[in-house]
Amino acid sequence: MNSGEIKKIKVCNFRSISEIEVNMNRMNILVAKNDAGKSSFIEAVKIFYKSYKDFEYRDKQYMKVEGRRKNERK
Secondary structure, three states: OOOOOOOEEEEEEEOOEEEEEEEOOOOOOOOOOOOOOHHHHHHHHHHHHHHHHHHOOOOOOOOOOOOOOOOOOO
């Protein structure tokens, strides 16, 4: 993995997810039974990226952003 890639994602207290931690690779496939939280996990990641991109939301209770992405300007 490059230093700019995400290595781990942790989601806590979001919709049906009480807590989950996923180690990331270049490609990941979510496989689980119905109502296991696959869509909730994806939605949490989408919210994180949208929040970070639009206004760098940094609420420690839900999301923690440290550093900058590899190609991001100051």
